[in-house]
Amino acid sequence: MPDHARGSSTAPRNAHGEAGPAPAAGQGAATTTEARRVSGVEIVLEEVTKRYPGSKTPAVDRVSMTIPAGEIVVFVGPSGCGKTTTMRMINRLIEPTSGKITIAGRDALSIKPDRLRRGIGYSIQQSGLFPHMTIAQNVGMVPGLVGWKKKRIAERVDEMLDLVGLEPDMYRERYPRQLSGGQQQRVGVARALAADPPVLLMDEPFGAVDPITRGLLQDELLRLQSELGKTIVFVTHDFAEAVKLGDRIAVLGGQSKILQYDTPEAILANPADDTVAGFIGSGASLQQLTLLRVRDVELEHCPTAHESDPPDQLRTALGTRRRNWGLVLDARNRPVAWVNRRHLDGVTSLRGIGDPIGEVVSTQSTLQDALEALLAAASASTVVTGSRGQHEGLINIDTLIQTVRMLREEYSDDDEDAGDEDDSSAGASRTPPTVIGGEPE
Ligand SMILES: Nc1ncnc2c1ncn2[C@@H]1O[C@H](COP(=O)(O)OP(=O)(O)OP(=O)(O)O)[C@@H](O)[C@H]1O
Secondary structure, three states: OOOOOOOOOOOOOOHHHOOOOOOOOOOOHHHHHHHOOOOOOOEEEEEEEEOOOOOOOOOEEEEEEEEOOOOEEEEEOOOOOOHHHHHHHHOOOOOOOEEEEEEOOEEHHHOOHHHHHHOEEEEEOOOOOOOOOOHHHHHOHHHHHOOOOHHHHHHHHHHHHHHOOOOHHHHOOOOHHHOOHHHHHHHHHHHHHOOOOOEEEEEOOOOOOOHHHHHHHHHHHHHHHHHHOOEEEEEEOOHHHHHHHOOEEEEEOHHHOEEEEEOHHHHHHOOOOHHHHHHHOOOHHHHHHHHOEHHHOOOEOOOEEEOOOOHHHHHHHHHHOOOOEEEEEOOOOOEEEEEEHHHHOOOOOOOOOOEOOOOEEEOOOEHHHHHHHHHHHOOOEEEEEOOOOOEEEEEEHHHHHHHHHHHHHHHHHHHHHHHHHOOOOOOOOOOOOOOOOOOOO
16 A cells, blocks of 8 residues: 655644634634525523323423524434434424424414424435436425425426536436435435425434445535524434534434534533533544544655646656655646656656546545545555545645644643633633533533
C-alpha cells in the first residue's frame, strides 16, 4: 500500500463544525449564529405523556423540552425508551394522552392532524417510499396534496433530487426498487423536504444502510442543513451519530425521561450521571473525533497534475518535493489516480496510469470518518474532496493521532476547571446548555 504523504500538522479550529476559533463569550458567537440561515421554527413540549391502551406504565412520561428553531436536536437512548413515541407525538402520528405541544407558538393539538403533517417533513428507516410510485411521484406527493400546480411540482422534484445529489434525468422515472438503499434514503429526505416544511422529523433514517453510505448521508444532511436551517428532530440509538449530527442531544432514559439535554461537547466532557456516561461508552477520546471535521484541521498537500499535463511535470515535482506519490486530477480537479515514479517511467500521458484513489473523505466528514477511511484503506493518508468532489488535500494518520492527543489534554483541563469553577460546559463556545424538564442541577 502506498504511504502517500507523510508528516503532519494539526490545527483544529473549533469544535463541531463552525469554522474559525471558538469565539469567546460575547465576541464571535452572535456572528456565527446570525450567519446561519434559519427557516425552522421552535417546538415546545410541555409535560407530554403517552399511555398506550392496556399498558400500566406510560411509554412517555411528562416530557418537557424546547427544541430551538433551526437546530438539529437528536433523541438518543436505548431501545424502547420512547424516542419514536415522543417524536411521533410532534406530528400527531401518535396522539398524546396529556400535555401540550407548541410549534411556532401554535398549539399542535388545535391543528387538524392532516394539515399539521403537511407542514412537517417525515423521514424514516427504509426510506418509507411507495414502491409502486416513481421517484418523481414519491417526491412530489406532499406538494400535490397541498395543491401545487403540476409544473411547479415537476420543477420542485428536480430541484430536490439535485439537492440530495441524484441526477434528476437519471432518477425521476425510476421506481424505488431500482435504487440502492443509500439512494432510496436520499429520495426519502428529498420527499420529506419537498413542500419546504419548517420542521423535519427523522426516525433512524440512516439505520438500514452500510456504515460508509451512512457516513456520506450524514455529511449530506449536514450540508443541506447548513443551507436550509430547518428545525430537525432526529432519532437514533447510535451515540456517535448523535454527536456528529446534533446541535443538541437529548439523552433519554426509560419513559423518555431526559437524562441530559445539551451540546455534544458538553455531554462528552461532563456526562450528567453514570447512565449517560455508560451510554457514551469507553471510547470518549475517539468519540471526540466526531466533534471535529476534516475542514477543521490543516490538510497535507502532495504534488498534483492534470491528466492533460505532461508526465515530466509531475516527475519533476515529485523529485523537487522529495515525495514518492502524487495525484492525477481530471479537468474539474477531481482526483483520478495515485501515481509514483515507477508509474511515470516511460509514459507519455497521465491518462489511465497509477493506482486507484481508494477511500475518499469530504471536508464535511468528521475526523472519526477519516480515521475509519484510513483504517479501511490501510494507508497512511487519504484524499480529501470538497463539495463537488474536487481535490482539497490529504489527511493523514499523524494528524489524527495529534488531534486525539490535543483533545485529551484540552478536555482533561476542562475537567479540572469544572471542579474548580463549577462551569460544566466545555461546549459553551456555541450555545449555553439548556436543561428543561431534566433533573434540576
Ligand atoms: N402501539 C403501541 N402499543 C403499545 N405499546 C407500544 C406501542 N408502540 C410502542 N409501544 C411501547 O412503548 C415503549 C416505547 O416505544 P418506542 O418505539 O417509542 O421506543 P424507542 O425508544 O423508539 O424504541 P426503538 O429504539 O426500539 O425504536 C416501548 O415499551 C414499546 O413497546
